[in-house]
Amino acid sequence: MLEAIGISVALPDRSRKPLFGKPPLLPILRDIDLRVAAGETVGLVGESGSGKSTLGRTFLRLYQPQSGQVIFEGRDLAALSERELRVARLRIQMIFQDSNSSLNPRQRLIDILSAPYLAHGIAEGRGANRLAIDLLERVGLTAAQVNRYPRELSGGQRQRVGIARALALKPTFVVADEIVSGLDVSVQAQILVLLRQLRSEDRLGMIFISHDLSVVRSLCDHVAVLQHGRIVESGSCASVFAHPQHPYTRALLRAIPLPTVDRHWLDGELKTAD
Amino acid sequence: MSPPLLEISNLRLEIRSPARISPILRGINLSLLRGQIRGLVGESGGGKTMVGKAIMGLLPANAKITAGSIRFDDQELIGMPDSMHRRLLGRRISMILQQPSSALNPVLRIETQMVDVLRRHMGLGRAVSRRRALELLDAVQIRAPDKVLRQFPHELSGGMCQRVVIAIAFALEPSLIIADEPTTALDVTIQFQILKLIRDLQRKTGVGVLFITHDLGVVAKLCDEVSVIFGGRILEEGSAEAVFASPSHPYTSALIAASPRHDQPERGLHPIPPELIARLWEETAFSDREYADA
Amino acid sequence: MNAAVLAVRNFVSARLVVGGAALAFLILLAITAPWISPHDPLEQDFLLQYVPPYWLAGGNPAFPLGTDNLGRDILSRFIWGARPAMEVMVLGASFSCIFGVSAGLLAGYLGGRTDSIVSRTIDVFMSFPPILLAIVLVALVGPGLGTVIMAVVLIGWTRFARVIRGEVLVLREQDYVTAARLLGYSPGRIVFRELLPNVLPIILALLSLEMGHAIVVEAVLAFIGFSSSEVATWGGIIADGRNYLNQAWWIMAFPMLAILTAVMALSFVADGLRSATDPVVRR
Numbered sequence: 001m002l003e004a005i006g007i008s009v010a011l012p013d014r015s016r017k018p019l020f021g022k023p024p025l026l027p028i029l030r031d032i033d034l035r036v037a038a039g040e041t042v043g044l045v046g047e048s049g050s051g052k053s054t055l056g057r058t059f060l061r062l063y064q065p066q067s068g069q070v071i072f073e074g075r076d077l078a079a080l081s082e083r084e085l086r087v088a089r090l091r092i093q094m095i096f097q098d099s100n101s102s103l104n105p106r107q108r109l110i111d112i113l114s115a116p117y118l119a120h121g122i123a124e125g126r127g128a129n130r131l132a133i134d135l136l137e138r139v140g141l142t143a144a145q146v147n148r149y150p151r152e153l154s155g156g157q158r159q160r161v162g163i164a165r166a167l168a169l170k171p172t173f174v175v176a177d178e179i180v181s182g183l184d185v186s187v188q189a190q191i192l193v194l195l196r197q198l199r200s201e202d203r204l205g206m207i208f209i210s211h212d213l214s215v216v217r218s219l220c221d222h223v224a225v226l227q228h229g230r231i232v233e234s235g236s237c238a239s240v241f242a243h244p245q246h247p248y249t250r251a252l253l254r255a256i257p258l259p260t261v262d263r264h265w266l267d268g269e270l271k272t273a274d
Numbered sequence: 275m276s277p278p279l280l281e282i283s284n285l286r287l288e289i290r291s292p293a294r295i296s297p298i299l300r301g302i303n304l305s306l307l308r309g310q311i312r313g314l315v316g317e318s319g320g321g322k323t324m325v326g327k328a329i330m331g332l333l334p335a336n337a338k339i340t341a342g343s344i345r346f347d348d349q350e351l352i353g354m355p356d357s358m359h360r361r362l363l364g365r366r367i368s369m370i371l372q373q374p375s376s377a378l379n380p381v382l383r384i385e386t387q388m389v390d391v392l393r394r395h396m397g398l399g400r401a402v403s404r405r406r407a408l409e410l411l412d413a414v415q416i417r418a419p420d421k422v423l424r425q426f427p428h429e430l431s432g433g434m435c436q437r438v439v440i441a442i443a444f445a446l447e448p449s450l451i452i453a454d455e456p457t458t459a460l461d462v463t464i465q466f467q468i469l470k471l472i473r474d475l476q477r478k479t480g481v482g483v484l485f486i487t488h489d490l491g492v493v494a495k496l497c498d499e500v501s502v503i504f505g506g507r508i509l510e511e512g513s514a515e516a517v518f519a520s521p522s523h524p525y526t527s528a529l530i531a532a533s534p535r536h537d538q539p540e541r542g543l544h545p546i547p548p549e550l551i552a553r554l555w556e557e558t559a560f561s562d563r564e565y566a567d568a
Numbered sequence: 569m570n571a572a573v574l575a576v577r578n579f580v581s582a583r584l585v586v587g588g589a590a591l592a593f594l595i596l597l598a599i600t601a602p603w604i605s606p607h608d609p610l611e612q613d614f615l616l617q618y619v620p621p622y623w624l625a626g627g628n629p630a631f632p633l634g635t636d637n638l639g640r641d642i643l644s645r646f647i648w649g650a651r652p653a654m655e656v657m658v659l660g661a662s663f664s665c666i667f668g669v670s671a672g673l674l675a676g677y678l679g680g681r682t683d684s685i686v687s688r689t690i691d692v693f694m695s696f697p698p699i700l701l702a703i704v705l706v707a708l709v710g711p712g713l714g715t716v717i718m719a720v721v722l723i724g725w726t727r728f729a730r731v732i733r734g735e736v737l738v739l740r741e742q743d744y745v746t747a748a749r750l751l752g753y754s755p756g757r758i759v760f761r762e763l764l765p766n767v768l769p770i771i772l773a774l775l776s777l778e779m780g781h782a783i784v785v786e787a788v789l790a791f792i793g794f795s796s797s798e799v800a801t802w803g804g805i806i807a808d809g810r811n812y813l814n815q816a817w818w819i820m821a822f823p824m825l826a827i828l829t830a831v832m833a834l835s836f837v838a839d840g841l842r843s844a845t846d847p848v849v850r851r
Contacts (some may be wrong), residue, residue, distance in 0.1 A: 093751070214536040217536040217539050218539070218543055
């Protein structure tokens with residue numbers, strides 16, 4: 001079980017840094033409570049500036065919260081020593097949005113995927129390579145591609161590698177940060193199918209960050225909607241989508257253009273707050 | 275019946291690099307009537323952006339048009355001298371691009387940019403241009419146009435920037451607007467407002483719009499006509515109603531099926547079958563060979 | 569077209585070839601000096617002072633580039649002078665690189681205190697006039713090639729450190745570095761396996777440029793007499809020749825040409841390497 005209790009995060013606002021001294025802190029997240037049970041997928045939805053990415057990274061302890069706790073496997077992450085944290089971290093991993101920097105451009109796939117095993121002494125040389133190839137095949141790529149560089153792959157293929165990398169050390173929880181944004185719709189569907197399969201095989205708990213409610217619906221059990229750093233609505237997907245309570249949630253749903261022709265869809269306004 | 279505002283016939287384009295020649299557009303046929311919004315929809319690599327660039331004359335140096343014609347208002351654009359093309363661009367053809375930052379100069383205030391455009395293309399005086407700029411910002415629903423005029427692009431949000439870009443696009447009363455993924459980088463609630471704005475302005479001015487996007491939903495809600503592009507060829511076209519209700523090409527139906535819908539959770543995920551894609555590429559290769567032999 | 573051929577094609581450019589060839593030539597000169605030098609560079613013959621280069625009036629084909637004030641063959645001294653130049657160039661620049669890159673990596677990746685200390689040290693070193701530094705060093709250690717190398721390292725490491733630190737500050741924010749941290753890789757592994765390969769192109773370019781600097785430093789120090797006095801060095805030859813500019817301009821001219829060629833060649837190589845390893849892939 002992975003849980004955030006009363007999390008508030010503020011990050012330095014570099015654009016307003018004074019000449020001497022530290023930049024002021026800009027509040028990003030306020031009083032967040034979020035719980036993910038083992039094997040469960042929670043969608044984290046919000047637009048830009050909502051703080052969803054920050055929240056995802058706070059779960060991984062990449063940011064320190066100003067207040068609140070992140071509880072993992074019954075222990076407060078903040079209370080762990082450096083070494084304990086490093087061990088705990090291995091069981092929560094992250095999948096990043098596809099970009100030029102999600103995979104090391106100077107490493108071949110075999111290097112990227114054998115590294116986790118080599119780094120932790122789980123295997124060496126040939127053994128690590130074998131494990132890397134198994135990983136690659138698990139995410140739908142072939143052993144023949146093992147010597148390719150990330151720039152030789154398509155966006156969808158790169159994302160598969162990113163997923164493989166996150167699963168190398170058999171985590172129990174995964175934070176997926178906008179992993180299908182920017183992919184073509186067909187590729188997006190393939191990645192989501194893959195994710196569903198891997199998730200059930202490994203009994204993964206997942207936090208799925210996205211701005212796209214349709215994608216969230218297709219993958220998640222629960223959903224939390226973030227606006228300006230606060231969770232304005234949360235619950236099971238079925239209930240939130242069927243009966244959205246908060247005006248922002250309703251606005252988000254209303255604003256999504258579905259592939260059905262409707263000449264009057266653009267009539268009327270969109271209210272995003274009370 | 276008047277000729278179409280934009281008529282592309284059998285457009286062929288290739289990218290040339292030292293290693294090889296890659297065909298990008300393989301005989302595109304597309305027409306846009308006055309006052310119509312046509313969506314050009316396809317996935318990345320399909321060639322849709324190149325179509326837009328070819329019309330605007332903004333092709334990269336290594337791209338060559340090898341066949342076909344682009345007629346705007348019965349004038350042939352291919353082979354037109356650059357100076358003439360440039361005069362058309364801005365005055366009669368406007369564009370709205372994905373990143374407002376590529377259209378707006380980051381070191382100039384909004385006022386400077388808008389007034390400059392109005393003075394250069396319409397020969398208006400400075401005071402008249404400024405007043406017109408205020409009217410235009412008002413027309414795109416910017417609430418404090420006076421303040422915005424004095425700001426720089428980086429001080430505005432993405433949505434605001436795009437509104438300014440739209441204002442400039444409509445400023446010269448063009449006949450054709452090429453919009454290339456104008457809302458892709460925007461939040462969904464902002465996208466709604468921008469799409470609404472484009473539609474309302476289009477209805478008011480009767481301008482023709484070629485809306486290039488990968489988002490089927492946007493096409494369904496905004497466009498009158500649709501062209502579906504894949505592998506540099508138009509696979510299907512027709513009215514939005516017809517194409518979405520009963521698509522005739524399997525690629526179109528697969529594309530529609532692959533789009534997730536939050537209102538139909540039971541539907542499940544339907545990636546496009548790889549066999550279909552393979553078959554389509556075979557057909558593309560076949561048509562390349564046919565063309566080469568001809 | 570074959571992928572390997574394409575890769576080589578993309579890598580090789582006119583600059584790289586020309587610069588590389590010139591450099592290889594100079595290195596070859598240095599290595600083969602004992603065999604190809606027509607005379608002993610130290611052999612003096614007072615009967616053959618100020619002989620002009622063989623293509624001028626009074627020239628002697630036995631001394632193709634002429635002789636100096638002590639009757640020593642310029643060509644031989646020139647060829648032998650390549651040795652200290654190349655030695656300083658290779659050793660000086662390499663140690664400069666190792667030292668500077670390590671400092672930059674540590675400062676950039678670890679940040680905080682380490683960064684402050686390293687950055688302040690860089691500032692101190694950079695504010696010292698290089699020649700002054702060299703003079704102080706010679707005063708402490710005495711003249712000689714070793715001192716020259718030390719001087720090159722002390723002067724040059726800051727260039728590497730600054731640039732690499734800047735690069736690392738940017739790179740460490742990349743997602744693949746975050747992934748490496750999350751996967752529990754040790755900082756050592758992250759710095760050497762994740763970061764270093766990505767700064768390698770810049771290091772290579774800097775190294776080439778630094779080699780050029782090293783040659784100039786060697787020449788300057790030799791000129792002011794702080795380098796080795798027994799061996800023929802280009803700077804030393806220039807220094808000697810300064811006094812006889814009117815009678816025997818060729819004493820100064822050829823070593824100067826050599827230095828110019830070497831530095832330009834290195835500059836070309838640096839430029840060629842930089843564009844060859846540029847991430848923009850030409851397809």
